[in-house]
Amino acid sequence: MSSMNRRDFIQFAGAASALGMMGAPAILHAAPRARVVVVGAGYGGAIAARYLRMADPAIEVTLVEQNPKYVSCPLSNEILGGEGHIEHLTFDYKGLAAIGVKIVIDTATGLDPVRKRLTTKGGRTFDFDRAILSPGIQFNWGAIEGYDEAASQIIPHAYKAGPQTLLLRKQVEAMRDGGTVIITAPEDPFRCPPGPYERAAMIAHYFKKHKPRSKILILDSKDTFSKQALFKQGWERFYPGMISWVSGSDDGDVRRVDVKNRTLHTMLTQHKADVINIIAPHRAGAIAEKAGLAGKNGWCPIEPTTFESTLHKGIHVIGDSTDTPMPKSAYSANSQAKVCVAAILAQLNGEPVGVPAYTNTCYSLITPDWGFSVAHIFRHQDGKMVQVPNSGGVSPLDASVEDRRIEAIHARSWFRNITTEMFG
Amino acid sequence: MKTRLLMGIALAAIMHGGAAAGPTPKMLGDTCAGCHGLKGASAGLSMPTIAGMPADFIVLSMREYREGKRGSTIMGRIAKGYTDEDFEAMARYFSSQPWKSAKQEFSADLAKLGKRVHQRKCEACHRDNGISTEQDMPRMAGQWREYLGLVLDESRKRNFHQSETMKAVMERLSEQEVTALTHFYASQR
């Protein structure tokens, strides 16, 4: 970009493309306006890549993703309930490649924030002007004594969708009628705050039809949880006596697991189960941590109008890995990606960064026909993300049966829209 | 470049000092896309496409959601997070996006029946077989059948996603007529 400044360059590029097919591609090949590397093709990264390319095809976007296909966590609890198929939750990156995103299937292993260089397990290096990290989460192995990656092959977390989801499904399916499933739920913050409680409902949905004498016990490290009244109402209505929940204060906090004997230990009690699902506490994705982007609490602090790391300039972090007041959800990751991209575009154009807007909505299911939702609208105020007072919130407790049915239908439409927006 | 930068800074200072300028229309519109589809063209059967809808229709609907005059499951809660200026900005964004008719199946027989219902009960306002958006009418032709079925049938029974005027019309329709109408609109692209 030597003798031309960026603004002149865009005008020049614009004029060149007006000349037709001969001018523009030559210029685009010659010098991309900026090189952006995105790590992670999930709910945050796929949107960031798409919106960058949509806004400005002169930006080179390289998307580094470790898995050849993306399996969605949203709707994966339904698989545990015997509804839906994992193929419907599985996406490839052809749609992103078609708009010119360079797809690299490899694991990012190093990121030098000063030299602005990303390295991969496969031995590749990528120099960038900007990086956007949306690597999701990594588990705090050992936070529950005895629970590490090897243990998760026997006692699944099923909190990253894919083989883990199918492993838990297989165990639930193989269980005898009259058995017990235990789900452990972590302290806040964790991804998908309603996730463990929706999961209990979905497994109960399967039990009700196939193993009606079975039970589900949720051992929680917390005393309250997301959409609590709505979940309790739904459990009682559809699965009376089947699901019980033990709060942290009531000794629900699991400290240790004995994998061989399928036994969980809280401070005072031992719980033996036929199937155990440990939703272990987690933190920012490994690559973000390795690059020195995570704070003491394990999550990445960011500047909320740009999602630029407050620890390293030029590196942006979005999605579950970030330390923000938004719930760690797919919708939040999607919304944050758009704010981040708008800011990067403004910065590249030498314009002031605009006012951001952030939204989250999240649906949960009790049965395939009984759903409810939560909505959050955040604004930027005095350097912080704040929730707009008296807005959003959960579905009313006294909603009609018809409204619950409509929300269950909307849950699936939401999934189609948000995944089509990502993958085309 | 330098003057531009200075102007930028001055502008930012004005925006910061004066009545806080809101997010751009696109910034606001992008927050809706997770449910209403990329640029408001929905891929989800029960979520309406809002791309190309008349701006005043969008503003009016959002206000009525916020004030509880229009029934909904979630829109009322969401609308409470925004100001009138936000609604106007969103409306500017979506009304300038191109309409995309949903690719969907329909029954030719029901569509034929639906056409008769449309001509008798709807064409006076929803002109041109529901394609027209004149007089701030929402486009019906090419909208998702499942969405239309949900809101039209629910508004037949109660005030759901509808203005008061519509509710009065809907009360006089039967369930079968509503179904036929949705097939007719699905057949119009």
Ligand SMILES: Cc1cc2nc3c(=O)[nH]c(=O)nc-3n(C[C@H](O)[C@H](O)[C@H](O)COP(=O)(O)OP(=O)(O)OC[C@H]3O[C@@H](n4cnc5c(N)ncnc54)[C@H](O)[C@@H]3O)c2cc1C
């Ligand atoms: C059971 C369950 C149900 C859920 N349901 C909902 C729901 O209904 N609605 C909702 O809004 N949210 C839901 N969520 C939450 C949602 O899944 C997450 O909040 C969302 O995926 C976060 O997006 P992300 O981009 O931060 O991370 P992810 O979507 O996890 O994407 C991260 C990607 O980065 C890749 N990656 C990580 N590290 C590297 C590396 N070093 N190199 C290359 N690639 C890497 C990963 O392979 C992955 O593809 C649910 C979660 C769970 C577990």
